Amino acid sequence: MMSPASKLGEMNIETIAALLMASLIGVALGLLGSGGTMITLPVLVYVAGVPASQAVAMALVVVGGTSLAGSVMQYRRGHFDVRVALLFAVTGMIGAYGGARLTHLFSQPVLLTVFSVIMVGVGVKLFQERHEIEQAASQGPARCATVGAVVGVLTGFLGIGGGFLIVPALVLFGGLDIKKATGTSLAVIALNSLSGLAGQLRYVQFDWWMALAFLAAATVGMAAGVATKGRLSERAIRKTFATFVLVVGLAMAWQNVMTLLR
16 A cells, blocks of 8 residues: 555646635635635645545644644734633634544434535635624523534544634624634634544544645645735625635535435
């Protein structure tokens, strides 16, 4: 069997295409702040040819690594609340570790069908206009802990960051303004991804070289996205990316539902 290093070293057309798409995922993250990692799993499965159970674990490396880099940048800008981040992350990490078990209880078509449904939901949400949200009153640590756990389970189960859920939860239940919620969510995602990855490693081994190459490409793309943010219309970018997410999600749903019905 070919080693991970030699497999990556071949740099076949599928690997090159996957890495180019990883950089575009990073660009989307840098420009929009969320939603980009939703494409990581489909790229790994359908472009790089990685089995879904392994792709979830690899996606956690990419999601966690890019979120960690982003959270450091946001911390330096003051868009970060350590107390709320820890409150959400404590239960989120427990949920992510447990959620990793769910990945291996379902067949690949079922796993990808669930993922595609969430993709469609995210695509619809990305179409909505982005408005500043007024700071909401904190609704107590118990509510924050519950929401954190639910997002954590999704992270461990499907390898998604869940920023589309965490940001509104931080505003509504954590009492943060939108800027601090965006920055704080990245730290929560990074910690949840680390815990989810630890859970995944109990059940599956994967190509670390490809995962790290994917992470590097996404990080470079994110830096480029941050650098160009403000020069491009966020609304146009968001609509274009939302369309892409919806198309991919619907295509995945159709393919995998048809597989299940056979």
